[in-house]
Amino acid sequence: MSLQTNAMAEAIELARHARLDTAPNPRVGCVLLDERGGVIGRGATQAVGGPHAEVMALRDAQAKGLSVIGATAFVTLEPCSHHGRTGPCCDALAAAGVRKVVASLADPNPLVSGQGFERLRAAGIDVEIGPGAEEARELNLGFFSRMIRKTPWVRLKVAASLDGKTALPDGTSQWITSEAARADGHAWRARAGAVLTGVGTVLEDDPRLDVRLAETPRQPPLVVVDSQLQTPPAARIFEPARPVWIYAAAPDAAAQAALEARGATVRYLPNPHSKVDLAAVLRDLAAREVNELHVEAGHKLNGSLLREGLVDELLLYLAPKLMGDGLGIANQPHAAGALTRLDQALALEFKSFEGLGPDLRIVARIAGRDRF
Structure with missing residues (x-):
C-alpha cells in the first residue's frame, strides 16, 4: 500500500471516529505528510463551532x-472556503505553507462547492481529487443528502422476529431482540441528527427514546409526528435533556401551551388530509441542520414513510424467533396498495450483515437512493 493510500485510509478512519461529534458539520479527517512521507499531523473535525480537521492537523504538527512547509495534506472532503462558525480551512493550509492537498471529494455545500479547490490553486497549492471518495461519501451520506436533496438521510430502524413480526397482536414488543441488539440500536441513535417517532408509539409504550446503552457526547433531538397534538405533557420523552420537536396538523392552543411548558417546540405542517405532511417535515428538519434521521416508529408511520418514498435505508434487527400472528414492519408500505405482481415489490440492496449476540443486524438500502 502506497504512502498516499495509507494516509487517506488513516484520514478516513479519523473521520469515522469523529462521527458522533461533528453534526451538523460533515465527518472529516486530515493527515499531513512531510516531504519524505512521514506523518507530521493528524486531525478530525471537532464539535460544532470547533476547529475543522485541517486546522486540528496543523495544530497537531505545531504541538510536536x-x-x-512543503507538506501534503490528505483530507476526506474539500477544505472549506467560507467564513461560517470557523474561518476558511483552505486559507489556513495556504498560510501554513502546505504544498499539496489530496481530497476525497468536493464539498456539496453551495457555499464551498469547488471554491476551496480554486482558492488553494490560486495560492499555488497542487490539488488532487478522488482518493477515498467512496468511503468518504458513505460516511457523510446525511450531509450530502441535506445539501443536495434538502432532506436528511432517513434510516428506518426495526426489531423483528425472523418471520417479520415487530409486536404481538396486542402491541407487546419488549423485548423481541437481545440486549446486544438494543445496545447497537442505541449506538445508531447516537450518530443521528435526530430521532423520529409517532404519537402512537408515545401513547402505547411511553418510551424515552434517548441514548442510554451507548456512549454519546449529546442526546439527539426527538421528533414526534402527532397530527392531533395528543402527546401527554407527562410523557417520558420529556425526561432527557434534549430538544423535542412536535409536528402537528390541527392547531390546539391548550395542548400546544402544555407541551411548550415542557420545553417542546410545536410546528403545524398539515397535508390536504388533515395529517402531518411528512415530506414537509423532512424539509423542515433539513433546515434545522439534521443530516441523518433515525426513525423508530410503529407499523402505521413506517408504512406511511415507505409509501411516500421517504425512507432511504432500513436498519433491521432480526431475532431467531417465529411469532406467527402479530404486527408487521410496515402497514401498507406500497403506494399502489396491495401488490398483484412480485416485480411491484419495493427493491432493496443489502449493504451489511452482522451478528449481535443471538440476533442479526441487516442494513438494507432502497435501491438507487444513494445516487444523488
Whole structure:
C-alpha cells in the first residue's frame, strides 16, 4: 500500500471516529505528510463551532514542533472556503505553507462547492481529487443528502422476529431482540441528527427514546409526528435533556401551551388530509441542520414513510424467533396498495450483515437512493 493510500485510509478512519461529534458539520479527517512521507499531523473535525480537521492537523504538527512547509495534506472532503462558525480551512493550509492537498471529494455545500479547490490553486497549492471518495461519501451520506436533496438521510430502524413480526397482536414488543441488539440500536441513535417517532408509539409504550446503552457526547433531538397534538405533557420523552420537536396538523392552543411548558417546540405542517405532511417535515428538519434521521416508529408511520418514498435505508434487527400472528414492519408500505405482481415489490440492496449476540443486524438500502 502506497504512502498516499495509507494516509487517506488513516484520514478516513479519523473521520469515522469523529462521527458522533461533528453534526451538523460533515465527518472529516486530515493527515499531513512531510516531504519524505512521514506523518507530521493528524486531525478530525471537532464539535460544532470547533476547529475543522485541517486546522486540528496543523495544530497537531505545531504541538510536536514540526514544520508543515512543503507538506501534503490528505483530507476526506474539500477544505472549506467560507467564513461560517470557523474561518476558511483552505486559507489556513495556504498560510501554513502546505504544498499539496489530496481530497476525497468536493464539498456539496453551495457555499464551498469547488471554491476551496480554486482558492488553494490560486495560492499555488497542487490539488488532487478522488482518493477515498467512496468511503468518504458513505460516511457523510446525511450531509450530502441535506445539501443536495434538502432532506436528511432517513434510516428506518426495526426489531423483528425472523418471520417479520415487530409486536404481538396486542402491541407487546419488549423485548423481541437481545440486549446486544438494543445496545447497537442505541449506538445508531447516537450518530443521528435526530430521532423520529409517532404519537402512537408515545401513547402505547411511553418510551424515552434517548441514548442510554451507548456512549454519546449529546442526546439527539426527538421528533414526534402527532397530527392531533395528543402527546401527554407527562410523557417520558420529556425526561432527557434534549430538544423535542412536535409536528402537528390541527392547531390546539391548550395542548400546544402544555407541551411548550415542557420545553417542546410545536410546528403545524398539515397535508390536504388533515395529517402531518411528512415530506414537509423532512424539509423542515433539513433546515434545522439534521443530516441523518433515525426513525423508530410503529407499523402505521413506517408504512406511511415507505409509501411516500421517504425512507432511504432500513436498519433491521432480526431475532431467531417465529411469532406467527402479530404486527408487521410496515402497514401498507406500497403506494399502489396491495401488490398483484412480485416485480411491484419495493427493491432493496443489502449493504451489511452482522451478528449481535443471538440476533442479526441487516442494513438494507432502497435501491438507487444513494445516487444523488
